[in-house]
Amino acid sequence: MTRLVVVSNRVASPTETKGSAGGLAVGVFGALKDSGGVWFGWSGDVVSDSVANQGPKLEQDGAVTFATVGLPKKDYDQYYRGFSNATLWPVFHYRNDLAVYDRDEYAGYRRVNSWLAHRAIKLLQPDDVIWVHDYHLIPFGEALRSEGVTNRMGFFLHIPFPSPQILLNIPPHEELVKSLCCYDVVGFQTPGDQAAFHDYIVRHAHGTATADGEVEAFGRKLKTGVYRIGIFPDEIAEQATRGEARQDVMDLKQSLEGRKLIMSVDRLDYSKGLVERFKAFEYFLEKSPEWRGNVTLVQIAPPTRSDVDTYQQIRHNLEYEAGRINGRYSGLDYTPIRYMNQRYDRWKLMSLFRESQIGLVTPLRDGMNLVAKEYVAAQNPDDPGVLVLSQFAGAADEMKGALMVNPHDMVGMSEAIGRALSMPLAERRERYETNMVMLRKYDLGVWRDSFLADLRGVKLNKPLSKRPAGNK
Numbered sequence: 408m409t410r411l412v413v414v415s416n417r418v419a420s421p422t423e424t425k426g427s428a429g430g431l432a433v434g435v436f437g438a439l440k441d442s443g444g445v446w447f448g449w450s451g452d453v454v455s456d457s458v459a460n461q462g463p464k465l466e467q468d469g470a471v472t473f474a475t476v477g478l479p480k481k482d483y484d485q486y487y488r489g490f491s492n493a494t495l496w497p498v499f500h501y502r503n504d505l506a507v508y509d510r511d512e513y514a515g516y517r518r519v520n521s522w523l524a525h526r527a528i529k530l531l532q533p534d535d536v537i538w539v540h541d542y543h544l545i546p547f548g549e550a551l552r553s554e555g556v557t558n559r560m561g562f563f564l565h566i567p568f569p570s571p572q573i574l575l576n577i578p579p580h581e582e583l584v585k586s587l588c589c590y591d592v593v594g595f596q597t598p599g600d601q602a603a604f605h606d607y608i609v610r611h612a613h614g615t616a617t618a619d620g621e622v623e624a625f626g627r628k629l630k631t632g633v634y635r636i637g638i639f640p641d642e643i644a645e646q647a648t649r650g651e652a653r654q655d656v657m658d659l660k661q662s663l664e665g666r667k668l669i670m671s672v673d674r675l676d677y678s679k680g681l682v683e684r685f686k687a688f689e690y691f692l693e694k695s696p697e698w699r700g701n702v703t704l705v706q707i708a709p710p711t712r713s714d715v716d717t718y719q720q721i722r723h724n725l726e727y728e729a730g731r732i733n734g735r736y737s738g739l740d741y742t743p744i745r746y747m748n749q750r751y752d753r754w755k756l757m758s759l760f761r762e763s764q765i766g767l768v769t770p771l772r773d774g775m776n777l778v779a780k781e782y783v784a785a786q787n788p789d790d791p792g793v794l795v796l797s798q799f800a801g802a803a804d805e806m807k808g809a810l811m812v813n814p815h816d817m818v819g820m821s822e823a824i825g826r827a828l829s830m831p832l833a834e835r836r837e838r839y840e841t842n843m844v845m846l847r848k849y850d851l852g853v854w855r856d857s858f859l860a861d862l863r864g865v866k867l868n869k870p871l872s873k874r875p876a877g878n879k
C-alpha cells in the first residue's frame with residue numbers, strides 16, 4: 408500500500424494517539440500505522456522566525472513520522488486567530504454577525520499555507536497519498552500543486568459547508584472554492600454540506616456537479632463525497648465501564664443524592680448553543696416546579712481560542728447566565744447548574760455520560776458532533792439515558808433515536824427535557840438501539856477507510872482543455 412501523509416492544523420503527540428486523545432487522533436493514527444507515513448502540521452507553539460524556519464521537527468513512532476513546525480506570532484495571529492477562527496469558523500457556522508474580514512489576515516492565511524506546503528514538500532515521496540484536514544488548510548493543496556506536486560490529494564472538511572448565500576459574505580469566496588477544487592477528493596460530513604458545495608459550483612463557479620459527486624470547475628475534475636465521522640463504540644463503552652467504580656465518579660454520584668443528572672460536554676464555543684441551553688433549562692425549572700431540587704445539569708466546557716474576542720464574550724455570558732440561574736433556583740443543598748471549565752480524562756467523561764439520564768447536545772450548528780455519539784455509546788444497554796440532540800448537528804442525520812430539538816426554541820427544548828426525564832424504559836431502550844445501529848454502521852474506521860479508498864481509487868485529474876458545458 409502507498410504511504411499516507413496526513414496534514415492537519417494540529418498534530419496529536421505520539422502519546423495522545425495511544426488513547427488519551429479524542430477518536431479522530433486515534434482513527435487517523437490507525438490509518439497511518441497501517442500504511443506507514445507522515446503526520447504533518449503545526450506543533451501548537453508560537454516561536455521566533457528563525458526557530459520556525461528550522462522545522463519541521465521529526466519524531467518517529469514505528470512506521471509513523473510526526474513532523475511539526477512552530478508558527479511565528481504574526482503568522483499565528485493572521486492565519487490561526489485571524490482568518491481561520493475569526494472569519495472562516497463563524498461564517499461556516501452561519502454566524503456572519505460574528506465574522507470579521509481583514510485583507511491582511513487573509514493574505515497571512517494564504518502565506519502560511521504556502522509556507523507550510525514548502526515545509527511539507529521535502530517530506531513527500533512520489534507515490535504518497537496526501538490527506539488534508541479542515542478549514543485552516545483549504546489552500547494547502549493548491550500551494551503544493553503550484554510547486555508541481557501531482558500526488559493524489561484529498562481534503563476533509565470537519566465543519567459545515569455553508570450555503571452559497573452565506574459563503575458569499577467572505578470576499579475571497581471564489582478563491583477558497585477554487586483552492587478546494589485543486590484536491591482530487593473533497594469530503595463532507597453530511598449530504599447537506601455536499602449539496603451546498605455543489606450549489607456554489609453550479610451557480611457561482613460556472614461548473615458542473617452530479618448527484619454522485621463528479622465535479623468539474625476551474626479547469627479541474629474532482630470527486631466529492633459524504634463521509635460521516637464516527638467513533639469506535641466498543642472502545643467508548645469500555646472506557647465508560649472502566650470508569651464506573653472510580654472515586655471521583657462515585658463522589659459526583661453521591662453528591663447528587665439521588666437527583667437526576669443531565670450531562671453536557673462541549674468546547675466553549677458560541678456554535679455549541681450553551682447560553683440557549685442554560686436558558687431552556689431555566690425555563691424547564693420555571694415551568695416544572697416538581698423538578699426543582701431534583702435534577703442537575705452538569706456542563707463541562709473547557710475554554711478554547713480564548714484570545715479571539717468573541718470567545719471571551721461567550722465565556723462572560725455563560726458565567727453570568729449560570730450565576731443568575733443558580734441564584735434563582737439554588738437551595739442550601741442544591742445547585743441546578745454545575746458549570747466546569749476543565750478538560751477531563753476521556754474515561755471520566757464517558758463514565759459520567761453513563762451515570763446520567765440525559766445527554767443534552769444542542770449546538771446551533773455543528774459539522775458532526777462526536778459528543779452526541781460518545782454519549783450514546785457510553786450508555787448501559789439495560790438502562791440507557793436519552794440523547795436530546797439539535798437538528799443542526801451533523802449527527803442528527805444519523806441519530807434518529809434522539810429526541811430532536813431546535814436549539815432556538817426554548818420551549819421545545821424544555822419540553823424535550825421533561826419528556827426525556829420521564830421516558831419509560833422500553834422507549835429508552837428502543838431509541839438507544841436505533842442509535843447504536845447507526846453508530847456501528849458508520850464507525851470511525853468506516854469514515855477513514857471509505858475516504859481513503861475513494862482517494863486511492865479516484866481517476867487522476869487531467870487538466871481540462873476547455874471550460875465545462877452548462878455554464879451560466
Ligand code: ADQ
Binds near residue numbers: 429430709750777
Ligand atoms: P469539535 O467542535 O471539537 O470538533 P466534537 O465533535 O464534539 O466537536 O468533538 C469534541 C471532542 O472533544 C469529543 O471527542 C469530546 O469528548 C472531547 N471533549 C470535549 N470536551 C472535553 C473535555 N472537557 N475534556 C476532554 N475531552 C473533551 C470538530 C467539529 C465537529 C466534528 C469534529 C470531528 O466542530 O462538528 O464532529 O470536529 O470531525
